[in-house]
Amino acid sequence: MTAKNYPLRSATVALTILSTTTALWAQPIAPAAPATAAQSSAAKDLLAAFDPADANKDGVLSLTEAEAIPGLVANFDAVDSNRDGRVSKPELAKVTQPD
Ligand SMILES: [Ca+2]
Ligand SMILES: [Ca+2]
Secondary structure (H helix, E strand, C coil): CHHHHHHHHHHHHHHHHHHHHCHHHHHHHCCCHHHHHHHHHHHHHHHHCHHHHCCCCCCEECHHHHCCCCCCHHHHHHHCCCCCCCEEHHHHHHHHCCC
């Protein structure tokens, strides 16, 4: 049993090493097209929701204003990359883009 498992495990290790050392390999393998399309559409929706959610029009979303965007409050700290307690449009754009 262990003899059967061994080659399988070493192949997995080899693949892991290959995909981590040559990061370029990981990209063509991933069938990312549909996910990316869905993601960018969701990203557009999210960014389109920014201005209406910015109730006092100061260009940033407070935690209270963030309640207008579903899911944002739960991820507020992650989105607020400069930790100023407000989410700016660039901060929101950053988390919606894969880069
Ligand atoms: Ca605001
Ligand atoms: Ca911020």
